[in-house]
Amino acid sequence: MPRDLHDCTAAELATHSVESLDRDTAPSDAAAWLTENGYDAAPVYADDDPVGFIHKDDVTTDDDGDTLDDHLTPLTIDYMISGDAAFPAVLDALIEHPVYFLGSHNNVTGILTRADLNTAPARIYLFDRITYLEEHLRELILDQAPNWKDTPVTPQELDDIHDRYEDAQAANVALDEIHYAQFSTLETIVTSVEACWEPCGFTNKGTAETRLHDVTDLRNDVAHANLLIENTDSNDFLTEGRTTDNLYNTLDTITDILDNLQDAGYHP
Incomplete structure (x- = not known):
């Protein structure tokens, strides 16, 4: 385009004050925590390493169990997005999955959800x-x-x-x-x-x-x-x-x- 237009990346859209859950959290407690904080998803850690994430649709307050092992989604490359991803690429990705994570040095540094498109x-x-x-x-x-x-x-x-x-x-x-x-x-x-x-x-x-x-x-x-x-x-x-x-x-x-x-x- 002849003139420069404002750019927007995944890093600008993502939430960076990331809170996480421990793998040993009871599923019912995880569900209540997500609801109480209004979170769509949160990373799950074990021994200071991210092992997956929990989405609000994955757990309920009626779930039994002592850990989140049976409920979490592995944090694979499919759910990671580059902080440099441009806005159209972000939209395209969020059509496929409702949540993505940004990472650095074995840590989750940001969470990107469809709700972040309202920012x-x-x-x-x-x-x-x-x-x-x-x-x-x-x-x-x-x-x-x-x-x-x-x-x-x-x-x-x-x-x-x-x-x-x-x-x-x-x-x-x-x-x-x-x-x-x-x-x-x-x-x-x-x-x-x-x-x-x-x-x-x-x-x-x-x-x-x-x-x-x-x-x-x-x-x-x-x-x-x-x-x-x-x-x-x-x-x-x-x-x-x-x-x-x-x-x-x-x-x-x-x-x-x-x-x-x-x-x-x-x-x-």
């Missing part, structure tokens, strides 16, 4: 790209749809744009009126004009509407500090609430549109 580093990463996408869409609209006010934009939206434009004029900082349109309005314009949605890489209006609507929803949640991941337990197709898989696909949409528009010569 500030993820919001900053996404906000930067969505803002950059807005800039591209505004340039596209000015070029391909100069009569955008004749598209299905509502009178209320036009009034709000005009009010913000007048405020900018009064402050002597006015830009073209399209710069005062919200992202949802840009979505309406782009999806109603073939000369706009086609350079974005969409093959039909319906796909453009669906995928850009997902971007609008994500943009609103990022801007208003709502949950980005609403369901951390599943990635099934019929799952309610945004999942890690949904977020991955929406980020992919943003990246694809930016790439297509830049290939078409749009470089705001």
